[in-house]
Amino acid sequence: MGDLFTIPQGEKKIAVELTIKEAMALMGQQFPYGSEVKAAAQQKVRQAVERQYEIVSN
Template identity: 55%
Template sequence: MNATVRIPHGEQTIKVELTVKEAMALMGQRFHEHPSLKSDARRKVAEQIDRLYGIE
């Protein structure tokens, strides 16, 4: 069964400041010396969405 997901403001853009390493981690690059890099970057994105739209 396929359900349609509707996301309010889904076509609007947001700006999130990430380091190059954080952006690379979101793309799948692994940084063994800093394993929390990906989760830190995801947290920044989630916080910005929550700050702008109150969506978690």
């Protein structure tokens, strides 16, 4: 299965600082009373990508 599209500079690295819980949430770990953990981690990753590509979020 090939790539459906190309991402310019797709191999370039970015740094995102996550807590252990946030990293685990992105890996699929479920936390009782902590549904906001995964959302916070996803937001950090999204913001890092937006900064890299200077994307304006809606």
